[in-house]
Amino acid sequence: MFKKILIANRGEIAVRIIKTARRMGIQTVVVYSDADAGSMAVEMADEAVHIGGSPAAESYLVQDKIIAAVRQTGAEAIHPGFGFLSENPVFARRLEAEGIAFIGPNPHAIEAMGDKITSKKFAAEAGVSTVPGHMGLIDTSEHAVQIAREIGYPVMIKASAGGGGKGIRVAHSDADMAEGFAAVKAEALTAFGDDRVFLEKFIVDPRHIEIQVLGDKHGNIVSLFDRECSIQRRNQKVIEEAPSPLLDDATRKAMSEQAVALARAVNYDSAGTVEFVAGQDRSFYFLEMNTRLQVEHPVTELITGVDLVEQMIRSAAGETLPFSQDQLSINGWAIESRIYAEDPYRGFLPSIGRLVRYDQPEEGEHDGYVVRNDSGVREGDEISMFYDPMIAKLNTWAPTRIEAVEGMARALEDTHLQGVGHNVPFLAAVMDQERFRSGALSTSYIKDEFPDGFKGAAPDRRRTDILIAAAAAMNEILTEQSGDPSDRTDWIVLIDRDAHGVSLGYDEDEALTLDLAGEDRALHLSDIDWRPGLAQFRAVLDDIPFTAEVARVADGFQIRSGAVKARVRVLTPRMAELFARLPEKQAADTSKLIQSPMPGLVVSIAVTPGQEVKAGETVAVIEAMKMQNILKAERDGVVKGVGAKAGDPVAADDVLVEFA
Numbered sequence: 001m002f003k004k005i006l007i008a009n010r011g012e013i014a015v016r017i018i019k020t021a022r023r024m025g026i027q028t029v030v031v032y033s034d035a036d037a038g039s040m041a042v043e044m045a046d047e048a049v050h051i052g053g054s055p056a057a058e059s060y061l062v063q064d065k066i067i068a069a070v071r072q073t074g075a076e077a078i079h080p081g082f083g084f085l086s087e088n089p090v091f092a093r094r095l096e097a098e099g100i101a102f103i104g105p106n107p108h109a110i111e112a113m114g115d116k117i118t119s120k121k122f123a124a125e126a127g128v129s130t131v132p133g134h135m136g137l138i139d140t141s142e143h144a145v146q147i148a149r150e151i152g153y154p155v156m157i158k159a160s161a162g163g164g165g166k167g168i169r170v171a172h173s174d175a176d177m178a179e180g181f182a183a184v185k186a187e188a189l190t191a192f193g194d195d196r197v198f199l200e201k202f203i204v205d206p207r208h209i210e211i212q213v214l215g216d217k218h219g220n221i222v223s224l225f226d227r228e229c230s231i232q233r234r235n236q237k238v239i240e241e242a243p244s245p246l247l248d249d250a251t252r253k254a255m256s257e258q259a260v261a262l263a264r265a266v267n268y269d270s271a272g273t274v275e276f277v278a279g280q281d282r283s284f285y286f287l288e289m290n291t292r293l294q295v296e297h298p299v300t301e302l303i304t305g306v307d308l309v310e311q312m313i314r315s316a317a318g319e320t321l322p323f324s325q326d327q328l329s330i331n332g333w334a335i336e337s338r339i340y341a342e343d344p345y346r347g348f349l350p351s352i353g354r355l356v357r358y359d360q361p362e363e364g365e366h367d368g369y370v371v372r373n374d375s376g377v378r379e380g381d382e383i384s385m386f387y388d389p390m391i392a393k394l395n396t397w398a399p400t401r402i403e404a405v406e407g408m409a410r411a412l413e414d415t416h417l418q419g420v421g422h423n424v425p426f427l428a429a430v431m432d433q434e435r436f437r438s439g440a441l442s443t444s445y446i447k448d449e450f451p452d453g454f455k456g457a458a459p460d461r462r463r464t465d466i467l468i469a470a471a472a473a474m475n476e477i478l479t480e481q482s483g484d485p486s487d488r489t490d491w492i493v494l495i496d497r498d499a500h501g502v503s504l505g506y507d508e509d510e511a512l513t514l515d516l517a518g519e520d521r522a523l524h525l526s527d528i529d530w531r532p533g534l535a536q537f538r539a540v541l542d543d544i545p546f547t548a549e550v551a552r553v554a555d556g557f558q559i560r561s562g563a564v565k566a567r568v569r570v571l572t573p574r575m576a577e578l579f580a581r582l583p584e585k586q587a588a589d590t591s592k593l594i595q596s597p598m599p600g601l602v603v604s605i606a607v608t609p610g611q612e613v614k615a616g617e618t619v620a621v622i623e624a625m626k627m628q629n630i631l632k633a634e635r636d637g638v639v640k641g642v643g644a645k646a647g648d649p650v651a652a653d654d655v656l657v658e659f660a
Helices: 011-023 040-044 063-073 089-097 107-114 116-125 141-151 174-192 249-265 297-304 308-316 401-413 424-432 434-438 445-449 461-482 573-579
Strands: 004-007 027-033 047-052 077-079 155-163 166-171 197-201 207-215 221-233 236-242 271-278 284-290 333-340 357-359 370-375 390-398 416-418 490-495 498-506 512-516 521-529 536-541 544-553 556-561 564-571 593-595 600-605 618-624 627-632 637-642 655-659
Touching: 004 011, 004 063, 011 027, 011 040, 011 308, 011 370, 011 390, 027 040, 027 063, 047 063, 063 089, 077 308, 089 107, 107 116, 107 284, 116 155, 116 197, 116 249, 116 284, 141 155, 141 174, 141 197, 155 174, 166 174, 174 197, 174 627, 207 249, 207 308, 221 249, 221 297, 221 445, 236 297, 236 424, 249 271, 249 284, 271 308, 297 308, 297 333, 297 370, 297 390, 333 401, 333 424, 370 401, 390 401, 401 424, 401 434, 401 544, 424 434, 434 445, 461 490, 461 498, 461 512, 461 521, 461 536, 461 544, 461 556, 461 564, 490 573, 564 573, 600 655, 618 655
Parallel strands: 004 027, 004 077, 027 047
Antiparallel strands: 155 166, 155 197, 207 221, 207 271, 221 236, 236 333, 271 284, 333 390, 357 416, 370 390, 490 498, 490 564, 498 512, 512 521, 521 536, 536 544, 544 556, 556 564, 593 655, 600 618, 618 627, 637 655
């Protein structure tokens, strides 16, 4: 077994690998860029080596620097994690030539399966069902349009060397194809150094289901069953689970057998994932094989009890798999929510900055569920514009799917972040949706359920009760601390502008009771855990525990419970009467402005002052988190002024173009 390994990666996956290596008694080395100098991974590793500037092209993608770090530290093997060099066959062959073990599959397997065009041809020859498409290289937009017409719209444009949701667009027309083809080529070149693009038929209402495989260097290969990854945004997985709620035993077996057969054909000898696109009728087609550890591997580990990182290390060291297929089984259900630094209220645009607060749910066993949180950042860390905006992968396990979902809802409640925009409210909204809870998923789920974007959720009765009870309890605590002698018990709780009358008291168990005016019912709030200054309010409402995110504001509280966010005021009846007469504040008119939706760099400004612009025309392109975002005019108009130029850094809401 290795004594020391180098981790050629960063963030949560570097931390994840360090944890397993520690348990195995293996020393770790991490490499780091300027942006990651003070990172959690650097702090945890036994050794750390600086390898260059913040852009990945100056650090994590530079093979010479990675290998120099191996020589400098005496590491015997490299674990590439995912992304960066993890699926680069040239890098794997170079390590092989230099006598450095690669903790991943052999170079032939990476080459055969890692390139999407080659892998589809290989799969077709091996008898694996594949999605109709054009696997040859395409050089021009005109050629792409011609091929797309032959395949039939809608058509997916994909970067051959892509991964992580980058370099993928769906075209529904010739115009979409021409624009999308150029954009995907540009994104692919920037992210992967390879601008090859291919096309395939886009399956309507599909599901994304994948099979985890694991092999050793002695010809043993097993399936660790399936994961469902259909909840996606911009082709980036957001929520994953294992197993898939779609599959029956026969389909699961068939998919696993195809995945293992494909892996066996290339002598696969590590952890890898065979991805399928599946119809709602359980038909399935080979999509691609990822010759690396997947981001969502924790859900597989939770239902099988297998540490995939450990098995990758053992396989690379020449050990035999410690189990056979008939010794593996599915135990319970696991859900993973990817917590990103992005603003769901602004179209999920990336959010960068310092993580001012980060309260995480306690890992381990809870009442009926288990929590696992894979994170690579801490409170006070910077979320950089140079890398993916991942904060954490929050996982829950329970004996049944609905219990795992309910556990996830509670774990999300116990997650508190400040300093950057984050998608926790959106994830909480999905957990509450009946469609998700029923397992009726598809890759268009987010588009179907949030056609106008995410605006939060309207409070149902339970969430309304939480807002009322939390606000009233906090008001009581603040009133007692201020020495208010009135002993008032009757209040009006305003949720935004909806009024709820309450009468406060205490029962024989000293629980706070709230009689709701006109509703002939009372709320019982106990086990209150809050004091002024705390950002989370914890209590038990009507025998069900909850956590709400709270903040004091000028005239009340800002409270978020799950996906519900509201301004809540606790007023005397007279003050509530006067408040109702105040006019509502009008939002500023920004209809003549095109503002940057996120911090980033201006790639191009396509208009000049005095130019006439038609609705739908591109006016600017902004790049952030390795993604190019095309901004288009929402209406016809004449450009009055331009506030930025190519190469300029911009902040969120900076004015790029103003119309007359």
